[in-house]
Amino acid sequence: MRTFLAICLLALCLPAQADTRLFYQPLNRDASVSPGQWQQLWRATVAQGGKTLVVQWSAYGDSDFGGPRGWLANSLREARAQGLELVLGLYMDPAYYQRLEQLDGEGLNSYFKAQLGRSLGQYQQVRAKWALPASGWYLPLELDDLHFRDPARRDALYSQLQAFNRQLDKPLHISAFSAGQLSPRVNAAWLDQLASLGLSVWWQDGAGTGRLAPMVRQSYEQALPCRVGVVREAFRQVSKPGQPFRAEPAEPALGGGCHAEAVFSLRYRPWAKGILSKD
Numbered sequence: 342m343r344t345f346l347a348i349c350l351l352a353l354c355l356p357a358q359a360d361t362r363l364f365y366q367p368l369n370r371d372a373s374v375s376p377g378q379w380q381q382l383w384r385a386t387v388a389q390g391g392k393t394l395v396v397q398w399s400a401y402g403d404s405d406f407g408g409p410r411g412w413l414a415n416s417l418r419e420a421r422a423q424g425l426e427l428v429l430g431l432y433m434d435p436a437y438y439q440r441l442e443q444l445d446g447e448g449l450n451s452y453f454k455a456q457l458g459r460s461l462g463q464y465q466q467v468r469a470k471w472a473l474p475a476s477g478w479y480l481p482l483e484l485d486d487l488h489f490r491d492p493a494r495r496d497a498l499y500s501q502l503q504a505f506n507r508q509l510d511k512p513l514h515i516s517a518f519s520a521g522q523l524s525p526r527v528n529a530a531w532l533d534q535l536a537s538l539g540l541s542v543w544w545q546d547g548a549g550t551g552r553l554a555p556m557v558r559q560s561y562e563q564a565l566p567c568r569v570g571v572v573r574e575a576f577r578q579v580s581k582p583g584q585p586f587r588a589e590p591a592e593p594a595l596g597g598g599c600h601a602e603a604v605f606s607l608r609y610r611p612w613a614k615g616i617l618s619k620d
Contacts, residue, residue, distance in 0.1 A: 359390020362603035383423040385612035398430035428477040431460035486523040516543040525564035549574030570601035
């Protein structure tokens with residue numbers, strides 16, 4: 342009877358849907374987090390059901406967050422020590438979205454080739470010097486159906502990702518979001534085509550940014566094949582267009598079903614409060 346009661350109490354304390362996969366977006370201000378706070382954060386993440394940490398990038402512009410012995414690498418070694426698997430992000434260009442707006446045709450193809458080259462270099466650097474076993478790699482160049490509504494752009498991207506993926510030793514993860522420019526059916530077929538390369542493809546549910554009406558978002562999600570995962574946004578954007586991004590924490594709409602699920606992001610989860618600043 343006592344054992345049964347303990348199990349019941351444990352079930353009440355655990356979340357109904359655990360954050361088994363969590364995105365973490367490194368920011369330079371996180372350098373102020375102490376080693377003890379990192380240990381506390383990773384322990385709490387595991388206690389909340391966390392199994393995999395998807396690190397959005399390991400280099401952002403000119404910053405590599407201290408490199409192999411810097412604060413990011415050290416904090417991730419502690420995450421591993423606490424039992425978290427790591428999907429390590431590669432290189433992110435701060436001007437990525439501006440370049441998507443400015444470039445087209447061969448210019449865009451050349452830009453993507455250059456960015457994938459930077460990510461390949463970062464992959465080689467992390468593998469050789471960071472001493473962090475990775476279960477996968479994350480390409481932080483997010484895709485959307487506004488900048489890739491042209492089939493020629495999608496075909497060129499497909500070829501480049503195919504060649505890039507062949508050079509990695511572990512699965513490549515990539516994410517996309519919907520801006521309402523492709524129909525749900527065409528969008529789902531595009532993401533399924535990328536998944537056919539052996540990529541782990543994630544679709545962001547858009548609940549946090551609220552760019553699309555709930556019924557429209559639902560139609561996009563329902564069209565997705567089961568092998569495309571869903572990233573649940575654990576925030577609500579409060580900034581207006583043209584303002585610096587600001588958001589407040591919100592519960593992610595974890596729903597189960599046939600799709601793998603991940604949560605974006607750790608920064609907005611209750612146990613990160615007081616450790617990772619939001620603004």
